[in-house]
Amino acid sequence: MLAANINDLDLTQCGFDGKPEFRVDANWFIHSGTGAQGSTIVYFEVPTGHTCPGHNHTVEENIFIVEGTAEVTIGDETKTFGKGGLVVIPALERQVIKNVGTDTLKVLGFFPSTTVISGFDEVLHGPPTPSRVVVVPEPGDVMTTYPNV
Template sequence: MIAEKISELELMEVWYEDDPTMRIKVTFPFFLGNGTKSTAVVYFEIKPGCRLGTHTDSAEEIILVLEGTAEVSLGDERGRLSAGEMALVPAMVPHGLGNAGDETVRVVGFFSSNVVVSTFDRPMMPFGQRVVGTPPVLEEDQVASGNTGA
């Protein structure tokens, strides 16, 4: 069994250089790299006043809000999800989430593939690129491994 405790996950902070509202903490506790066969899971937190930038994912995702209230965009749709609510995000449909309240929003996303490629509307820092995957790879890691393709 592969198991993780949410309170003990090591989160990475990601942001847009030119937009201080796009800032989240994120990790992929389950994906191909740690043994999953056909699924991946992302966990992320959004502080009040912040948001997750608009992006597409290569795989279908179900998002579940654990805490807080999120303002969600999905294609041309807008809505809110609160703790205990979930929504389906089809593959390759642009979407984003913002914190719509005064407490940190905590979300789990369940993907239908063990590898996920996400393409953002702007370069994600600290990666410096719009396209990131599971797990996110820093540019210096790509150079060290000899894989510098985007």
């Protein structure tokens, strides 16, 4: 059985250099490298007053708001979601998730693929190598980055 408790995960702080308002603390804890055969799951937190850096993914993402209040922008559409909210984000659509609440925003993201390629607006600092493109994961890897892209 492949299982985890989001309360026990170690999170990696990520953001854009010189822009402290952009921050996300994340752990891609279910994927092909951990034994998943058809999906990837990421858990992330966005501190109060911060914004998850703008990005897109090569596959559709379904996000579930575990706690907090999120302002979600997909393309040019923006809506606010609270605890229990569920949002489907189409593949390759740019997304920005801002914590507009008073508590830490806690989110689960579900992907229908064991590999997810993410493209960020700027170089993302926090993964093993700063990069605009992050691949999660190659089998056996935690995360692969491409710094020259």
